[in-house]
Amino acid sequence: MNCTEFEAWLADREMTAGLPARFEGHLADCEACRTAWRGERLLDRALSQWPPVDAVPDFRDRVVAELSRSTHTVQPFVSPQRRIRSTRWLAVSGSLVSLVLVAVIGGRLSFDSYMSRQALDSNGAVANEMNWDTAVGELLATVQGDYQQLTTVASTGLRPSEIVALPRLVDSAVGRELDSGLAITGPTLETTPEATVPASRPSLRSAFGFLGEVVMVSGGGAS
Amino acid sequence: MDDDARLAERCLAGDPQAWSSFVHRFEGAVFGICLRMLQHRQDAEDVAQETLVRAVKHLGRWDAARRLAPWVMSIAVNRCRTRLSQRRSITHLGEVDQVQEETPRAANSGLAEELELAIAALREDYRASFILFYQQELGVEEVAEVMGCPTGTIKTWLYRARKEIARKLVDRGVVSEAGDELYGI
Ligand SMILES: [Zn+2]
Numbered sequence: 001m002n003c004t005e006f007e008a009w010l011a012d013r014e015m016t017a018g019l020p021a022r023f024e025g026h027l028a029d030c031e032a033c034r035t036a037w038r039g040e041r042l043l044d045r046a047l048s049q050w051p052p053v054d055a056v057p058d059f060r061d062r063v064v065a066e067l068s069r070s071t072h073t074v075q076p077f078v079s080p081q082r083r084i085r086s087t088r089w090l091a092v093s094g095s096l097v098s099l100v101l102v103a104v105i106g107g108r109l110s111f112d113s114y115m116s117r118q119a120l121d122s123n124g125a126v127a128n129e130m131n132w133d134t135a136v137g138e139l140l141a142t143v144q145g146d147y148q149q150l151t152t153v154a155s156t157g158l159r160p161s162e163i164v165a166l167p168r169l170v171d172s173a174v175g176r177e178l179d180s181g182l183a184i185t186g187p188t189l190e191t192t193p194e195a196t197v198p199a200s201r202p203s204l205r206s207a208f209g210f211l212g213e214v215v216m217v218s219g220g221g222a223s
Numbered sequence: 224m225d226d227d228a229r230l231a232e233r234c235l236a237g238d239p240q241a242w243s244s245f246v247h248r249f250e251g252a253v254f255g256i257c258l259r260m261l262q263h264r265q266d267a268e269d270v271a272q273e274t275l276v277r278a279v280k281h282l283g284r285w286d287a288a289r290r291l292a293p294w295v296m297s298i299a300v301n302r303c304r305t306r307l308s309q310r311r312s313i314t315h316l317g318e319v320d321q322v323q324e325e326t327p328r329a330a331n332s333g334l335a336e337e338l339e340l341a342i343a344a345l346r347e348d349y350r351a352s353f354i355l356f357y358q359q360e361l362g363v364e365e366v367a368e369v370m371g372c373p374t375g376t377i378k379t380w381l382y383r384a385r386k387e388i389a390r391k392l393v394d395r396g397v398v399s400e401a402g403d404e405l406y407g408i
Pocket residue numbers: 002003004006026030031032033034
């Protein structure tokens with residue numbers, strides 16, 4: 001047994017698991033591993049004593065009062081069944097929108113199959129908000145710039161109202177998402193945990209995913 | 224329809240009793256995350272309130288096929304990250320002094336207090352993952368979902384967080400009441 005093997009075991013260790021006999025010899029000879037093991041056991045003990053934080057007086061009343069003040073903005077509940085139906089619908093229409101954009105914008109864009117099940121999963125992508133700020137800015141520039149061309153596409157299969165409504169929907173969705181602080185749930189955006197700003201430009205794939213979400217906004221309301 | 228979905232439906236229907244139940248159910252977890260992430264009681268209260276209000280308002284976006292708690296916690300973590308990044312940019316611009324950090328007051332001092340100090344010193348993403356896994360008892364996959372990272376990354380972060388905390392506990396000479404023999408080999 002050596003330090004590497006002990007550390008590998010430690011990395012996978014379930015809390016409170018005791019020391020396997022096979023490491024006893026190594027720990028007797030190795031101060032570094034012995035210290036690591038002592039720390040690990042201290043942490044076990046500390047976690048067992050870790051108390052919940054003290055409650056905040058009147059907190060519930062304050063939250064409920066705040067909700068009462070702003071009930072008009074509560075969004076309608078979508079049942080799981082309805083969500084599945086609307087998700088299917090938006091998978092189709094979101095793909096159509098993207099295909100239209102690809103056709104219109106042509107060689108400027110590289111497109112791959114972005115509209116995965118995961119990308120539509122409402123809990124699947126919790127994007128860093130700062131990343132979104134950047135992503136959304138670029139998305140808006142793209143969408144608004146190409147909007148005129150988009151509206152001229154007559155053979156999309158989308159209802160004209162859906163195409164015409166895109167910029168408005170983008171605006172309202174962006175505003176709502178950024179204001180709400182919730183992750184925009186459609187696209188899967190590369191997040192960079194170490195930095196708040198992505199190292200590379202958000203991909204157009206993200207933008208397309210976002211359009212899927214935009215369409216969902218209209219589809220959810222219409223279905 | 225399960226309890227979570229029923230509660231969500233009642234909340235979205237504007238039932239104040241349901242709001243109260245919702246807040247009652249999540250206030251401890253949300254405030255715990257906020258306080259430990261932000262290390263500042265007033266900020267934590269503000270962000271926890273903001274989180275719960277936003278969660279109720281946006282319950283229509285929750286996927287009822289999944290557990291409600293991780294979804295609420297993901298809003299809390301997101302709000303905390305935003306608050307921390309706002310703090311960083313304000314501090315960077317030199318407009319205000321560094322936020323006075325307060326370590327959450329532990330009900331029993333000693334080892335738990337040392338643990339709080341060590342958690343406070345962790346990197347932001349390690350700290351969030353550690354709190355979600357060890358305090359809120361989410362599974363690794365749920366933590367990954369909340370943090371928007373692969374499970375392998377979360378496992379690495381959790382291990383590094385544990386290692387850092389363990390080293391601090393040893394460096395600070397923390398000895399449990401059970402004595403060294405508990406930790407002996
Ligand atoms: Zn060793």
